[in-house]
Amino acid sequence: MVIAPPQGVTTTERPVKLGVAGLRIRYGEQTALEGVTLDVYEHEIFGVIGPANAGKTSFLKAINRMDMFNTDMHVEGQITFNGLDTRKVRNVYGLRRRIGVVFPLPVGLPLSVYDNVALSPRLRGEKNRAELDVIVERCLRRAALWDEVKDRLDTLGSMLSGGQQQRLTIARALSQDPELLMLDEFSIAVDPVTTMRIEDVLKELRQEVTIILVTNLVQQARRLADRTAFFLDGRCVEVGVTEDLFTGEVQDQRTRDYVDGRFG
Amino acid sequence: MFEATQLNRRNETTQKLFRLALGGMTGILILPVILILGTLIWKGAPVISFEFLFTGPTKGMTAGGIFPALLGTILLVLVALLASVPLGVAAAIYLSEYAPNNWFTRAINLAIINLAGVPSIVHALFGVGAFVIFFKFGTSILAASLTLAIMTLPVVIVATRESLQAVPEAFREACWNMGATRWQTIRRVVLPNAVTGILTGVILEVSRTAGETAPIMFTGAAFFLPLLPQSVFDQTMALSLHLFVVSTQVPNMPEQLPYGVALVLISLVLLMNSLSIALRMYLRGKKKW
Numbered sequence: 360m361v362i363a364p365p366q367g368v369t370t371t372e373r374p375v376k377l378g379v380a381g382l383r384i385r386y387g388e389q390t391a392l393e394g395v396t397l398d399v400y401e402h403e404i405f406g407v408i409g410p411a412n413a414g415k416t417s418f419l420k421a422i423n424r425m426d427m428f429n430t431d432m433h434v435e436g437q438i439t440f441n442g443l444d445t446r447k448v449r450n451v452y453g454l455r456r457r458i459g460v461v462f463p464l465p466v467g468l469p470l471s472v473y474d475n476v477a478l479s480p481r482l483r484g485e486k487n488r489a490e491l492d493v494i495v496e497r498c499l500r501r502a503a504l505w506d507e508v509k510d511r512l513d514t515l516g517s518m519l520s521g522g523q524q525q526r527l528t529i530a531r532a533l534s535q536d537p538e539l540l541m542l543d544e545f546s547i548a549v550d551p552v553t554t555m556r557i558e559d560v561l562k563e564l565r566q567e568v569t570i571i572l573v574t575n576l577v578q579q580a581r582r583l584a585d586r587t588a589f590f591l592d593g594r595c596v597e598v599g600v601t602e603d604l605f606t607g608e609v610q611d612q613r614t615r616d617y618v619d620g621r622f623g
Numbered sequence: 624m625f626e627a628t629q630l631n632r633r634n635e636t637t638q639k640l641f642r643l644a645l646g647g648m649t650g651i652l653i654l655p656v657i658l659i660l661g662t663l664i665w666k667g668a669p670v671i672s673f674e675f676l677f678t679g680p681t682k683g684m685t686a687g688g689i690f691p692a693l694l695g696t697i698l699l700v701l702v703a704l705l706a707s708v709p710l711g712v713a714a715a716i717y718l719s720e721y722a723p724n725n726w727f728t729r730a731i732n733l734a735i736i737n738l739a740g741v742p743s744i745v746h747a748l749f750g751v752g753a754f755v756i757f758f759k760f761g762t763s764i765l766a767a768s769l770t771l772a773i774m775t776l777p778v779v780i781v782a783t784r785e786s787l788q789a790v791p792e793a794f795r796e797a798c799w800n801m802g803a804t805r806w807q808t809i810r811r812v813v814l815p816n817a818v819t820g821i822l823t824g825v826i827l828e829v830s831r832t833a834g835e836t837a838p839i840m841f842t843g844a845a846f847f848l849p850l851l852p853q854s855v856f857d858q859t860m861a862l863s864l865h866l867f868v869v870s871t872q873v874p875n876m877p878e879q880l881p882y883g884v885a886l887v888l889i890s891l892v893l894l895m896n897s898l899s900i901a902l903r904m905y906l907r908g909k910k911k912w
């Protein structure tokens with residue numbers, strides 16, 4: 360039986376935020392991910408699930424053009440952001456600024472809470488303290504962290520608890536005013552309560568930004584993602600409406616097995 | 624059921640033996656240090672006085688103090704620091720943060736390691752050729768300090784590179800992901816977290832050159848000068864050379880005096896070392912991750 364290649368769901372006419380076509384990523388001679396063709400629509404939460412080493416993190420790195428900092432990493436195929444080829448944008452730093460990234464383990468930069476969130480505006484050249492104050496408060500509020508840290512903005516970010524640090528990195532990503540927010544297994548080092556809080560934050564953010572949610576918890580994808588892609592062993596097995604994947608309307612048996620927890 | 628078997632007992636004996644042997648070796652190691660310091664203090668301390676530290680030599684250097692030499696050594700090290708730190712730190716930043724990992728970079732790294740192994744007398748001759756003659760600085764503080772600077776460049780580079788590489792890669796990646804350029808990342812995140820390590824490492828390494836004699840002997844240090852240097856283009860006296868002179872070159876030298884000079888020299892180096900170690904410990908306590 361021949362299975363149709365994974366394609367973006369075409370039932371809606373929504374504008375495409377991120378277009379991926381024929382993506383292939385390799386490190387040296389070793390291919391980490393290939394054959395990825397999909398679209399991410401504006402203002403959706405796009406889930407990516409799959410076991411370890413499926414190529415999920417590499418996928419995010421390619422979108423953010425991090426191959427520029429790793430001479431081993433090679434990206435082929437096309438990725439468009441707002442219709443522009445990310446390989447050809449003149450200002451790749453400007454591209455990265457519009458894409459916020461949250462890592463599996465919170466990377467609290469060795470700066471105060473305030474400076475962590477103010478870093479991105481400062482990189483853009485913002486010096487006005489009042490302006491920065493506004494941005495810092497707004498981002499910390501949106502990340503549901505403001506109430507907990509408003510009295511100690513001067514303490515080091517690394518002095519916060521793990522869950523607070525992860526929300527701090529979300530606030531930092533938001534301070535970029537991103538159009539696209541990419542989260543890579545954000546709940547790995549976070550307790551369940553904080554995970555739920557962050558999930559609520561993401562549901563709110565969906566109104567304003569597009570979100571790519573790489574997750575190791577399939578149920579998290581089910582709770583949040585509008586559509587979900589399943590990566591396995593360096594390939595994109597399929598892309599579909601999340602609810603379809605979870606109710607068994609899949610094109611590939613392996614997707615059902617993974618979603619049902621039969622391997623992975 | 625917990626009785627020791629023969630094998631247990633044998634292991635126990637071996638372990639005790641080795642412990643004794645290794646401890647003994649360590650004891651032998653520190654013996655010379657204790658002997659040297661002990662002799663210096665024993666014989667040199669009586670000479671040390673305010674006059675000794677803050678007046679110049681008199682009576683053909685057989686009496687009086689060592690102030691011009693002490694000042695000279697401090698000057699030489701300071702100017703050497705001023706020259707080697709910016710250059711060495713810049714090179715280390717390039718090598719650690721920018722340079723691609725290819726054969727050329729590896730060749731440079733190899734060259735730096737080898738440069739650290741070049742004998743100081745060779746540096747001295749290079750200093751004469753380059754700074755005294757070619758750049759026409761003459762025998763001067765400047766020429767001597769630059770020679771010292773070239774000599775310390777490899778260790779400055781290595782110390783700086785180690786401090787830079789101690790900053791976790793995740794910080795850089797987080798910063799790049801936000802759209803920061805390499806330089807913005809270095810300036811905002813890497814350097815602020817490496818600077819204390821760089822400073823203390825560099826002071827530690829460069830202060831060791833206070834004891835060097837060969838590199839300054841032909842490039843700027845003089846046996847005896849009646850006047851203090853007025854600018855970096857003057858020659859200067861220096862503790863290390865002065866020690867050499869008073870121990871071997873001057874007849875009728877009071878026995879204690881060279882010990883006094885040596886004690887001051889070694890104290891100066893130890894003082895700078897302990898300062899930078901103290902600074903390092905203090906700052907490490909405040910480390911931010």
Ligand SMILES: Nc1ncnc2c1ncn2[C@@H]1O[C@H](COP(=O)(O)OP(=O)(O)O)[C@@H](O)[C@H]1O
Binds near residue numbers: 390412431
């Ligand atoms: N920097 C790298 N250098 C070499 N190989 C890498 C690198 N990063 C990831 N890989 C390889 O690429 C494959 C996919 O990894 P990754 O994208 O991290 O998967 P995932 O995030 O789904 O666990 C793995 O086989 C991994 O070993």
Ligand SMILES: [Mg+2]
Binds near residue numbers: 415416417543
């Ligand atoms: Mg990963």
